[in-house]
Amino acid sequence: MVNDKFKKLGLSILFDGLGMVTYIIPGVGEFGDIIWAPLAGWLMTKLYKGNVGKAAGVLTLVEEALPGFDIIPTFTIMWLYTYVFKKKTSEDRINVDAS
Numbered sequence: 807m808v809n810d811k812f813k814k815l816g817l818s819i820l821f822d823g824l825g826m827v828t829y830i831i832p833g834v835g836e837f838g839d840i841i842w843a844p845l846a847g848w849l850m851t852k853l854y855k856g857n858v859g860k861a862a863g864v865l866t867l868v869e870e871a872l873p874g875f876d877i878i879p880t881f882t883i884m885w886l887y888t889y890v891f892k893k894k895t896s897e898d899r900i901n902v903d904a905s
Contacts, residue, residue: 811889814853818881821849825876836873843870846881854884 825846828838847867851859866880 815882815885815889817853818879818885821846821881822879825870825880828876839870839873839876843867846870850881850884853881854888858888 825842828834828842831838844867847863847870850866851863853859854862862880862884869875869878869880
């Protein structure tokens with residue numbers, strides 16, 4: 807479970823970096839966002855399951871598609887929400903206690 811947690815952090819940082827690359831390269835960025843925005847939304851839903859992942863996927867799609875918002879690290883924010891700020895459900899506590 808811990809390895810999965812940090813694997814997701816690494817992927818989140820990587821995906822945020824890829825999203826920012828399109829922001830850095832003038833002229834290419836807008837074209838890159840046409841491809842990257844839906845891919846990023848899809849990746850978010852695969853990385854984070856359930857309704858929260860679906861909502862984050864939509865937000866990621868919109869954030870990446872809008873000009874000037876590529877600087878927002880949505881994948882890393884989602885990781886922080888999932889592993890730092892989100893209150894654990896009773897099922898999560900049972901899984902941790904059983905480990």
